[in-house]
Amino acid sequence: MIVQSLSARNFRSYERAQVELGERVTVVTGDNGAGKTNLLEALFFGCVGRSCRTRIDAQAVRFDQPVARVEVEGYESSDRHSIAVALDRKEGKTYFADGARVESLEPFEWRPPTAVFMPDRLELIKGAPGVRRGHLDQLIAALWPARRANRRSYAEALAQRNALLSRGSGGDQLDVWDRELARHGRALIADRQEGVAAIEQRFAAIGLELGLEPAPTLRYRTIADVDPEDEDAYVTALADRRESDRQRGFTTFGPHRDELVIKHQAREVRTYGSQGQQRISLLALLLAECEAIAEVTDRGPLILLDDVMSELDATRRHLLVERVAGIGQVLITTTEIEHVPSEAPIDAVLAVADGQVAPAT
Ligand SMILES: Nc1ncnc2c1ncn2[C@@H]1O[C@H](COP(=O)(O)OP(=O)(O)O)[C@@H](O)[C@H]1O
Ligand SMILES: [Mg+2]
Structure with missing residues (x-):
């Protein structure tokens, strides 16, 4: 499924967010703390039905609000699809697929396989x-x-x-x-x-x-x-x-x-790798998986890359964007828009500021 739009209410720092995504590469820019990762998390939440940052979903509900809601819409082959997830602090989660209330999102195979790169995920490389x-x-x-x-x-x-x-x-x-x-x-x-x-x-x-x-x-x-x-x-x-x-x-x-x-170099990255080597190992692992999934299942994955550019040099940034754009639909967050190669196939740039997200002008 290609996700065309995302809307969120009372999700993390957003009272309301409503955005159109690019079909290939969408860049999300904003200062530190502006809400870039929150937007990525909302998209993950809408596609997968849980947070990619915490096991305690209720943390994603906006402070002092009872309920968060995320909705995504898009298409798979030529069929339109939608998912909505409501998250109530007291009642838990409710899922809707194509408008009908469902017990779980798992059976809906038109949902995109989703991969997330964020610093917290280094646990996958370093952990037990x-x-x-x-x-x-x-x-x-x-x-x-x-x-x-x-x-x-x-x-x-x-x-x-x-x-x-x-x-x-x-x-x-x-x-x-x-x-x-x-x-x-x-x-x-x-x-x-x-x-x-x-x-x-x-x-x-x-x-x-x-x-x-x-x-x-x-x-x-x-x-x-x-x-x-x-x-x-x-x-x-x-x-x-x-x-x-x-x-x-x-x-x-x-x-x-x-x-x-x-x-x-013949040593376990888990124990001996530098932070940079561990980050690249994580990225390579996730992207290798996305390529394999795309090839075996013929479904384009949704790839969420949070703050991945800062540690790469210009050449590597370019190679990375070229590669991910060839695998599936991609969202990339960055504080510096210049970090995204200008010749990359970017079809949307979103700017996050003051709790709002809007197309960059
Ligand atoms: N449940 C929540 N309700 C309201 N605001 C939240 C919630 N969780 C986190 N925030 C706020 O979100 C901001 C961080 O947003 P984040 O997306 O991580 O920023 P960045 O743009 O640096 O990725 C912080 O100001 C934090 O207080
Ligand atoms: Mg962030």
Whole structure:
């Protein structure tokens, strides 16, 4: 879906915002604290149904107001679509798709796949492995929706086995769950390896283009490194650890302990990368995913880039804008309009000031 208009009421600093977006690149300018990130967040909220900044949605309701509302409109193929999300401090959220009240936005596949780059998201690069695993699993769900089931089945089998271990249950029951865990664990590992395979080359190329020289690398590291064709070997590996797992009270073998490893110059960016290297790694990862999603699903993603220009030099800025404009619909915020290359395919510039947003003159 291409989003053509966004309107927000009582969302963050906006009492009212109503804007038309460009179909390719929209630039949002304004001073620090003006409300640029708030506008990006509102767009994300309207497309995804939650905030990209906080888990506590109510924080996005304008101070001293009871309800926020965001609406987006646009088209997918030749059909017009709309989404509205109302957020009531007391009652929670209400969703509307094409004007009808719905329980969830998830089934509406015409919504754009959405990627956000903002400084808070560095956690994805720097944080614990579980953050990256969860992110990779979301990529897999976006690329191949049917495979969501593998992840769910694995999590269920894992919870069952852990419960049996901590209860000290007998071997027969564990045998059953070891087999289940092996089946779903192998499927999950295969999905994740395929997910990484779909983005690793793009990741390296984009990282290099944006200034990481030599190119950074992306790899799925599994601790369950038994022959993927051999379910029995996996079952044996679980059985071998059964006693020590019982002592710890949880399963120590399997993809719930795997890692998505990002390296630059053979060292993990997570631990040794500079802030700048971590930012570029994050950007390269998100853009590589967007390219893969666009290619596999034939749907153009919505790419929200918050404050991405300030740390790039002019050449890199140019390469970045060229690249993202070729992937999907893009919003870029910046305090300095000069930071956006003048030859870029920009079709709208919005200026934020005094709590208002309007087309720049
Ligand atoms: N729930 C809220 N209600 C009203 N104002 C808010 C709310 N949350 C944040 N703000 C205000 O939004 C402003 C920051 O906007 P932001 O979009 O982050 O600025 P920037 O243009 O620098 O990205 C701050 O002045 C902050 O007080
Ligand atoms: Mg900001």
